[in-house]
Amino acid sequence: MGLFTIIRKNRQKEREMRLLFLGLDNAGKTTILKRLNDEDITGISPTLGFNIKTFAHGRYTLNIWDIGGQQTLRPYWRNYFEQTDAIIWVVDAGDRLRMQDCKRELHGLLSEDRLAGASLLVFANKQDIANSMTGAEISKALDLLNIRSHDWKIQPCSAVTGESILDGIDWTVHNVANRLYGTVV
Amino acid sequence: MADTNRSLIEEFYASFNASRTDIASRLEVIGTAVSKSTEILDQLAVDVSKLRKELADATSFLPSYDQRQYELQVKSFEHSLEQLRVSAAPKPKFAFKRKAATPATNQTVSDAKKPGPATADLPSTASTIASNARALSNHTGQYLTSSSLPVSSSTAGSELTISDIDHCIVDLVSNQGEGSNAITAVHVKNVKRSVLLLPSMSGSAILHDVENTVLAIGCHQFRMHTSSHVDVYLSIPSNPIIEHCTHIRFTRYPTHLATSDSTAEASSTHLSVQDFSHIRATPSPNWKPLPEEAAIAEKTWPRALLRGDDDVESVLKRLLPPI
Ligand SMILES: Nc1nc2c(ncn2[C@@H]2O[C@H](COP(=O)(O)OP(=O)(O)OP(=O)(O)O)[C@@H](O)[C@H]2O)c(=O)[nH]1
Ligand SMILES: [Mg+2]
Numbered sequence: 001m002g003l004f005t006i007i008r009k010n011r012q013k014e015r016e017m018r019l020l021f022l023g024l025d026n027a028g029k030t031t032i033l034k035r036l037n038d039e040d041i042t043g044i045s046p047t048l049g050f051n052i053k054t055f056a057h058g059r060y061t062l063n064i065w066d067i068g069g070q071q072t073l074r075p076y077w078r079n080y081f082e083q084t085d086a087i088i089w090v091v092d093a094g095d096r097l098r099m100q101d102c103k104r105e106l107h108g109l110l111s112e113d114r115l116a117g118a119s120l121l122v123f124a125n126k127q128d129i130a131n132s133m134t135g136a137e138i139s140k141a142l143d144l145l146n147i148r149s150h151d152w153k154i155q156p157c158s159a160v161t162g163e164s165i166l167d168g169i170d171w172t173v174h175n176v177a178n179r180l181y182g183t184v185v
Numbered sequence: 186m187a188d189t190n191r192s193l194i195e196e197f198y199a200s201f202n203a204s205r206t207d208i209a210s211r212l213e214v215i216g217t218a219v220s221k222s223t224e225i226l227d228q229l230a231v232d233v234s235k236l237r238k239e240l241a242d243a244t245s246f247l248p249s250y251d252q253r254q255y256e257l258q259v260k261s262f263e264h265s266l267e268q269l270r271v272s273a274a275p276k277p278k279f280a281f282k283r284k285a286a287t288p289a290t291n292q293t294v295s296d297a298k299k300p301g302p303a304t305a306d307l308p309s310t311a312s313t314i315a316s317n318a319r320a321l322s323n324h325t326g327q328y329l330t331s332s333s334l335p336v337s338s339s340t341a342g343s344e345l346t347i348s349d350i351d352h353c354i355v356d357l358v359s360n361q362g363e364g365s366n367a368i369t370a371v372h373v374k375n376v377k378r379s380v381l382l383l384p385s386m387s388g389s390a391i392l393h394d395v396e397n398t399v400l401a402i403g404c405h406q407f408r409m410h411t412s413s414h415v416d417v418y419l420s421i422p423s424n425p426i427i428e429h430c431t432h433i434r435f436t437r438y439p440t441h442l443a444t445s446d447s448t449a450e451a452s453s454t455h456l457s458v459q460d461f462s463h464i465r466a467t468p469s470p471n472w473k474p475l476p477e478e479a480a481i482a483e484k485t486w487p488r489a490l491l492r493g494d495d496d497v498e499s500v501l502k503r504l505l506p507p508i
Contacts, residue, residue: 045459070461094372098372
């Protein structure tokens with residue numbers, strides 16, 4: 001039995017996935033997480049440390065890490081890369097002023113060795129706001145179409161209404177499950 | 186490598202535990218005290234934020250389970266402190282509750298969780314819907330009101346971008362448009378020597394490069410970056426954030442302008458500012474409360490902006506914070 005098979009076996013037993021929520025500050029990461037967990041979203045302050053939530057999703061246990069995105073916190077992001085199965089990149093679809101920053105930070109992540117192989121889901125959040133940028137516009141602004149290093153998908157959504165959040169998580173779990181266990185959920 | 190980490194982990198454990206015991210017992214003492222000295226509370230706040238900073242620095246070597254436990258501990262200290270502060274303050278009752286963010290919030294979560302059909306791949310399907318940006322940009326020496334804004338065609342609230350404004354008075358509170366023009370969130374960049382009077386909104390405000398400006402706004406979250414000499418009149422149910430800022434002063438949003446929810450203003454946490462560039466053991470030197478006597482008198486907003494036949498320049502001279 002090769003080493004690879006052993007690793008696979010172990011993971012199979014655990015059936016855990018580690019999802020890392022990243023993105024600029026104000027994107028809506030914490031709000032999405034609280035929404036997933038049916039918690040109140042009115043009192044959320046910008047994240048100074050990080051939040052962790054564990055969810056059951058089908059046969060899998062998801063460990064979701066939500067890290068603060070303020071500029072002074074971004075140097076700490078690297079501390080959370082190890083063992084990441086998927087990056088969930090959250091974008092404030094109304095933040096036209098910072099799309100360039102957003103693109104730069106995202107592509108910086110994609111070149112990290114420790115994130116190689118991780119699936120990438122981009123949430124184009126805040127679609128409930130009438131004039132938010134669409135998924136297509138954000139794909140273009142973030143240059144997603146040129147990403148070859150990672151499996152990716154963009155999912156327009158709203159953390160406030162809850163719309164399409166689960167669709168995005170579903171895609172992510174399927175994609176990771178396929179890669180790790182060679183199975184569909 | 187593993188060994189170095191182990192000793193780092195142990196060292197951290199020992200020092201964290203020492204601080205934890207210390208802080209916990211001090212919290213207990215002050216918790217039972219009849220009158221709570223703000224000095225002691227301040228010192229506790231300093232020590233808790235120091236612990237928070239040490240934890241952030243240690244995340245590179247701490248195992249994730251440990252990190253989580255430490256994080257929970259720090260959070261619980263922060264929570265206790267907040268409660269103590271509230272009970273110490275001779276203020277109106279403290280509450281984070283605020284009116285439902287948007288009508289959309291009422292949509293049930295179970296609805297949202299319905300396992301709908303996988304959304305079609307977007308790049309092809311959504312490209313036909315052009316999104317319309319709403320912006321107020323490139324103005325100098327002007328008096329701008331809601332009528333200067335492009336009208337939003339939608340009935341849902343919209344996002345507003347304000348950028349490259351110099352020597353202007355922007356008053357989006359007087360003569361507010363119909364509901365169809367409601368603003369949900371603002372993104373602000375590069376505003377100098379101006380007064381921005383913005384309404385209460387359900388979403389967040391994010392600002393960059395604001396200088397020598399007076400800003401009034403009600404919002405769900407507030408983040409200000411790379412700015413200086415700004416007086417902020419704020420109503421907010423969460424902690425306002427500053428980062429890379431200097432000479433910022435905070436005070437409450439003029440009460441009578443708050444159209445929506447008066448209890449939100451009463452319980453506003455506009456002084457619970459967190460300076461992300463100063464997560465350490467001393468109070469941030471980058472902001473302070475705006476002294477009552479330096480504040481624009483509540484009742485004169487928004488008339489204070491244009492009084493009689495003042496021109497924009499003389500109003501600005503009168504209202505802008507000192508440099
Ligand atoms: N209208 C609308 N507002 C949203 C949505 N998602 C988040 N927000 C608002 O956006 C602001 C930022 O949300 P957070 O969840 O704190 O953002 P974050 O990405 O965790 O930010 P950091 O912790 O600073 O990195 C809050 O005021 C939220 O209420 C959404 O889908 N629609
Ligand atoms: Mg957050």
